[in-house]
Amino acid sequence: MHLQVPDKTFTRAEVAKHKTEDSVWFIIDSVVYDVSDFLDAHPGGEAVLRQVAGTDATVAFYNLHRHEVLQKYGDLAIGTIEGEKQSIITPQIGDLSPVPYAEPLWLTPQFKSPYFNDSHRRLQRAMREFNDKYVNPEAIEKERSGEYIGQELVERMSAAGVLHMRMGPGKHLHGVSLLDGAVDGKEFDYFHDMICCQEGVRPACRGFQDGNMAGMVIGLTCVLNFGHKNPALKKRVTDDVFSGKKKICLAITEAFAGSDVAGLRTTATKTADGKHYIVNGTKKWITNGVFSDYFVVGVTTGKGLSVLLIERSEGVETKPIKTSYSPTAGTTYITFDNVKVPVENLLGEEDKGIYVILSNFNHERWIMSCATIRYMRLVVEESLKWAHQRIVFKKRLIDQPVIRQKLAKMIALCESHQSWLETITYQMTKMSYPEQAKHLGGPIALLKMSATRAAHEIADEAVQIWGGRGLTQTGMGRVIENFNRTYKFDSILGGAEEVLADLGVRQAMKFMPKAVL
Numbered sequence: 001m002h003l004q005v006p007d008k009t010f011t012r013a014e015v016a017k018h019k020t021e022d023s024v025w026f027i028i029d030s031v032v033y034d035v036s037d038f039l040d041a042h043p044g045g046e047a048v049l050r051q052v053a054g055t056d057a058t059v060a061f062y063n064l065h066r067h068e069v070l071q072k073y074g075d076l077a078i079g080t081i082e083g084e085k086q087s088i089i090t091p092q093i094g095d096l097s098p099v100p101y102a103e104p105l106w107l108t109p110q111f112k113s114p115y116f117n118d119s120h121r122r123l124q125r126a127m128r129e130f131n132d133k134y135v136n137p138e139a140i141e142k143e144r145s146g147e148y149i150g151q152e153l154v155e156r157m158s159a160a161g162v163l164h165m166r167m168g169p170g171k172h173l174h175g176v177s178l179l180d181g182a183v184d185g186k187e188f189d190y191f192h193d194m195i196c197c198q199e200g201v202r203p204a205c206r207g208f209q210d211g212n213m214a215g216m217v218i219g220l221t222c223v224l225n226f227g228h229k230n231p232a233l234k235k236r237v238t239d240d241v242f243s244g245k246k247k248i249c250l251a252i253t254e255a256f257a258g259s260d261v262a263g264l265r266t267t268a269t270k271t272a273d274g275k276h277y278i279v280n281g282t283k284k285w286i287t288n289g290v291f292s293d294y295f296v297v298g299v300t301t302g303k304g305l306s307v308l309l310i311e312r313s314e315g316v317e318t319k320p321i322k323t324s325y326s327p328t329a330g331t332t333y334i335t336f337d338n339v340k341v342p343v344e345n346l347l348g349e350e351d352k353g354i355y356v357i358l359s360n361f362n363h364e365r366w367i368m369s370c371a372t373i374r375y376m377r378l379v380v381e382e383s384l385k386w387a388h389q390r391i392v393f394k395k396r397l398i399d400q401p402v403i404r405q406k407l408a409k410m411i412a413l414c415e416s417h418q419s420w421l422e423t424i425t426y427q428m429t430k431m432s433y434p435e436q437a438k439h440l441g442g443p444i445a446l447l448k449m450s451a452t453r454a455a456h457e458i459a460d461e462a463v464q465i466w467g468g469r470g471l472t473q474t475g476m477g478r479v480i481e482n483f484n485r486t487y488k489f490d491s492i493l494g495g496a497e498e499v500l501a502d503l504g505v506r507q508a509m510k511f512m513p514k515a516v517l
Ligand code: HEM
Pocket: 026, 033, 035, 042, 043, 044, 045, 048, 049, 052, 057, 060, 061, 064, 065, 066, 069, 070, 073, 076, 474, 475, 476
């Protein structure tokens, strides 16, 4: 599809006359723009527009702007040049990108994959359309403004089953309408899960990506899997969260303990009548905490760790923490001051909360790998587009061998990690939960560790390709700037790179045969 412009046509000679004080016209990709009333409003200033008045400004324009600028300011177009057609494609809602390597191979028509069936492809199409229409515009707006996700979007995601799908495969999907039947909840597997996760990265707003119910993805799991002691509570919380009425988060890390969860210092002491716990302590870096109603909290209970579901109530205070990504993520410092929690709110067994916490880790780390790897691809796509459109030293960037070297490295890192991710995902579809815990903890830890190392390399190369724009939050380099500023979140959250590397090798050590040498 091309830009929608008025039917009128002009000759190039007619356009050339409009370079006067009162009238400034120019041509971009065969479309004629009258910017006479836009001169004052142009963010790049009036002088630059006057310099190209009456001429074909296509090269100059694309050297400085993203194509989407022309969609936003479509009213400035007054017609096309007689006998000419637009050549630049305007992406439409739901479209796949035609740029090489911009989509994973399984979505590239010429390539085949053993892993994906029709329901995966249907879900991918439906998810992309849904995100393009509803999620991405809000993501871009909220990433910039720092406001939290809007209730209308949360409810729309709830009605479409998008919130449910974010929790991965399971009974919670049975009988739920998922994007108007794009996939049946019973056949939803980890490849569907991967699709939801990877499609969600495309607006390139790392803060909003977490602000968009990341707390639910890691917090509600504990209620679904370990809330059996109190079925009424489990049902109420699950219904509240899936309907979008209430929000939930996972509160484990503290100023005292990050990846080292055994060092937690928030205490839960039973009252004399044995009916309540009294919780005291603090939690730090809690995603979505500021706007959450429910907190899944790691506490010490004397002989070990336990996990409690705590409702926002007297003694619970939350305040935002400023981080290097957008405040829209709702990163929070929480204090619990003599908070009274019914014993029925215990998730799993007392003093055995470590199993509740650990049970979350593999899926969380796998999700983070899906997202990081998809974000890397977005950076590759943007960089390929930019390298073809940016002219420096009288050549396109792509014509410089040094730029092609950088792109080659970026593409290779991206493709190799996606392939590894798909291999592990396939194992997940074939293994029971205990088998996954036994055999995949190590590989998933190594995948996440390696993906974030690759992200580090890609961010570094991409900023070198983009120059100042890779450090500028608005305009052409927006995606690169966001990636470079935020990729570190994934190398810390859910287990730091070094901790995961060590875990991966220690898991392998467990399987070493005794007599190898
Ligand atoms: C219909 C035509 C145009 C529109 C709607 C437009 C709009 C914009 C917008 C929205 C920006 C802010 C940065 C961004 O979002 O990318 C911008 C920046 C700029 N524009 Fe334009 N522009 C147009 C044509 C041109 C042309 C033809 C030139 C020069 C030949 C030009 C030169 C610039 C410059 C130098 C900047 C600053 C870029 C930077 O900070 O990196 N613009 N323009």
